[in-house]
Structures are given as C-alpha cells and as structure tokens.
Amino acid sequence: MNKNIITVAASVLLSGLAAFGIVKAATPSEGVQGNAVQEGQTSRTVNLSLSDYPDFTFAAENAVDAVVYVKVTVKSQQQQYIDPFFRFFFGDENMQSQERVRQGSGSGVIIRQDGYIVTNNHVVSNATSVQVTLNNNKTYDAKVIGTDSATDVALIKIEETGLPVLQFADSDKLRLGEWVLAIGSPLGEELRSTITAGIVSAKGRSMTNTGEFKIESFIQTDAAVNPGNSGGALVNKAGELVGINTAIVSTTGSYTGYSFAVPSNIVHKVVADLIDFGSVKRAKLGVSMSAVDEKTAKEMKLSSLDGVYIHEVVKGGAADKAGVKSKDVLVAIDSSVIKSPSALQEKVNSFHPGDKAVLKVIRDGKT
Numbered sequence: 001m002n003k004n005i006i007t008v009a010a011s012v013l014l015s016g017l018a019a020f021g022i023v024k025a026a027t028p029s030e031g032v033q034g035n036a037v038q039e040g041q042t043s044r045t046v047n048l049s050l051s052d053y054p055d056f057t058f059a060a061e062n063a064v065d066a067v068v069y070v071k072v073t074v075k076s077q078q079q080q081y082i083d084p085f086f087r088f089f090f091g092d093e094n095m096q097s098q099e100r101v102r103q104g105s106g107s108g109v110i111i112r113q114d115g116y117i118v119t120n121n122h123v124v125s126n127a128t129s130v131q132v133t134l135n136n137n138k139t140y141d142a143k144v145i146g147t148d149s150a151t152d153v154a155l156i157k158i159e160e161t162g163l164p165v166l167q168f169a170d171s172d173k174l175r176l177g178e179w180v181l182a183i184g185s186p187l188g189e190e191l192r193s194t195i196t197a198g199i200v201s202a203k204g205r206s207m208t209n210t211g212e213f214k215i216e217s218f219i220q221t222d223a224a225v226n227p228g229n230s231g232g233a234l235v236n237k238a239g240e241l242v243g244i245n246t247a248i249v250s251t252t253g254s255y256t257g258y259s260f261a262v263p264s265n266i267v268h269k270v271v272a273d274l275i276d277f278g279s280v281k282r283a284k285l286g287v288s289m290s291a292v293d294e295k296t297a298k299e300m301k302l303s304s305l306d307g308v309y310i311h312e313v314v315k316g317g318a319a320d321k322a323g324v325k326s327k328d329v330l331v332a333i334d335s336s337v338i339k340s341p342s343a344l345q346e347k348v349n350s351f352h353p354g355d356k357a358v359l360k361v362i363r364d365g366k367t
Contacts, residue, residue: 054179054237060195062239065164066110067183067232069133069192070119070142070156074102074126107184107232108132108156109241110165111271115140115158118271119231120246121147124154132158135193146274150215150282151266151349152246154231155274166233169240171263172336174200174219182223182245182259184232191228198223198259205260206342207247217346218260219243225259234261243267269350283351286317289341292329300329301365306339307331310361322359331367332360 077099106123110116117132124130130142140158147154174180178200185192202220219234225245234243243261250256273280289308296302296309307329313320324330332338333347334357351357360367 054197056179056181056195056197056237059181059235059237059239060183063166063181063183063233063235063241064193064195065135066166067135067193068108068110068117069185069189070106070108070117070123070231071131071133071189072104072106072124072127073129073131074104075128076100076102076126105185105188105228106230107228107245109231109233109244110163111168111241113161113163113165115160115163116145116271116275117142117156117158118244118267119154119156120244121149121152121154123231124156125149130156132156133189133192134163146278146280148270148274148280150213150280151262151270153244153262153267153270155271166235166239166241168264168268169236169238169242171219171242171265174203174236174242174263176200176203179237180219180221180223180242181235182221182225182229182232182261183235184225184229184245186224186226186228188228194229196224201258203263204340204342204346207260215266215345215349217263217266217342218246219263221259221261222257223259224255226255227253229259241267263346266346266349273352281352283348283353283355284317285319285344285348286314287319287324287330288312289330289344291340296329300362302329302362306337307362308338308341308344319359324359324361325363328361328363330359330361333357 104123106119108117108119111118124144125147127144130144131139132142133139140160142156142158145155145157180198180200182196182198184194186194198221200219201222205218205220206216219242221234223234225248229245232245233241234245236242242264244267245259245261247260248255249258270280288311290311292302292305292307292309294305297305310324310326310328310330313324313326330338330344336347338344338347
C-alpha cells in the first residue's frame, strides 16, 4: 500500500516538473531577443521582452477624463403640407411652418484647461444648442468657436477652468502596427467614456471624392468605433492625442473593422487658427495633380511610384512662382517625402499663406 502511494506521489511530482519546464521554455523571459532572418533579406531583431507587451492602463486612465460627451440640438422650420385642392381655393396665405427639432450626439476632446474642446464639424454643424458632459457627469452649455468642413474639425468652448487635457503628439511619427486607443461615446450617452484598442492599419487614407474640397490623410485603425465616437480621441500608449476619430466604412452603419481619424498634426493647426483668427488660414500650392501610376513611372523612368504627378500649374500661384511646371513629379516639401496626393495636401495644409518651403521635383529624369 505504502509502495503504491510513493509511486503515485513520484509520478505527480515528475508530471509537475515536466509541466513547469514546458511553460518556462514557452514563456519569453525579460530581455530575450531573437533574430528573424530569411535568405537574401536584412536581419531584423525582434524583442520578446514581457515589458514590451501592450499595457494600456496608463494611457486609458490618463486620457479618459479629457474626453467628453457632446449633445447637439438642431431646430429648423418645415413648411406644413397643404393639399393642392385646398391651396387652389384658399391660396397660400394660411400655410404655416412647423418647428422641427432633431437631436444628435458625438464626442469631443479637451485640449486646453480653460474649456476649449475639439470635435468634428459634422457633429456640431447647424447646431442650435450644444451641451457637453464631462467624465465627472458635470454638464455645460457650449459655444461653437469655429468649424472647418475641409478637415471635418470643429472647436467648441465651455466656461470652466482647471480642466483635464490631452497633449498633442506628432502624428507623423506614428508607425504601422503601433497600438492605439479610441475613446468616446459610441451609440449615445449610455456608453460614455468607452475605450477600445487597435493598431494603426494604414496612414494617409482618403475617402471617395464627392466633389467638395477636402483635406484627407486619415489614420486607419481597427479600434472599434461606432456612431457617437465622432470627435473622440485616438491616443497612443503614452496617452497622447494622435488623432480625432471621424468616420467608419460600413455597409450597416456600424463598426465592421475599419475606422478613420484625422491626424493630430492637422487638428492642431486647424484649432490653432480657429483660436487665433476665427477661421483657418490655409496655404494653396496651385496645382492639379494625381498619384504616380506605373505608366507614368515607366515613361519618366522613375525608380518608384512615390510622389505626385503635376498636370497643371495655376498661373501666379505658389507653385508657379516656385518654378514648378506641368509634367513635374513633386517628391518632397522641405524634409518631408511626398508619396501621395493626400500626403501633399496634409503637408501644404500645415503652412500659412506667405510661409516659405523648398519643393523637390523630378523633371526630365533629374531632380
């Protein structure tokens, strides 16, 4: 009997040791690094340190109090329908208009302690009244300071001081695959201060052109965003603002894996202009352009498809004065490499009228 007990105990001990060895071998230790190498490719070091695994607690706790719920009321006059037969006999004198009241909601981000809040233009457009609810449940009436339909950015203000704020980060430094958090009020007030996580899926995205003048160079993420998130924060792991959540692409109207944010560098310039001037002071290059396709690259003997192809140059415009000509390929502004029309729009938008910049173009195969 004792012999059987000893045998069972020994078996359990050996099994436990074996399991511990397997788990230990499968778990990356602090500071462990590995080299991923394929034939003919450059070696890349992969850091498997546990300290680099995503921990969003600091970013979430640092940012959530600076994200607000925005409630909007829109009042409009609607003509009452009058039967044509009645109108024929009694005329239009008795026609009355009815007041129509609609309500919507979105999110916003506090950017200054004295009550300045950034949100989307489409959230507050045509608003009769705007109310803001903070994460501490305090509600304030808000005033629309200014809007910019080209970037879908708006600035509103509440009368309060000492508010929590989010600091702007440099959105140009965002990397593909970098973790980000989306914070806002999806689907209304009941889900205020909801936090979701995702990665940067792409940069410099643009939507289908509707004929309106738009400056679009969206950050695409897979963080869950729904109606109501518009105007909310996209933050990095440090809890800094890298974008304003703006749009989703969906056939249902709800999140299906793709969300888009206006980069913080665009937002920062727009709101600074709205505060300082009351409107956006936007530089114009004065060109019509398109992306460089394979046919153009082959004809011009370009080494890549980077840059934008210049079709026309507006006479007397900034590009014309700088010496840019039709059929040039613009590849850089100052030290910023231009890879697409949306990247060019974003860069030009960062300048004010009268600012100077150095343009780099390829002409006849030479730069």
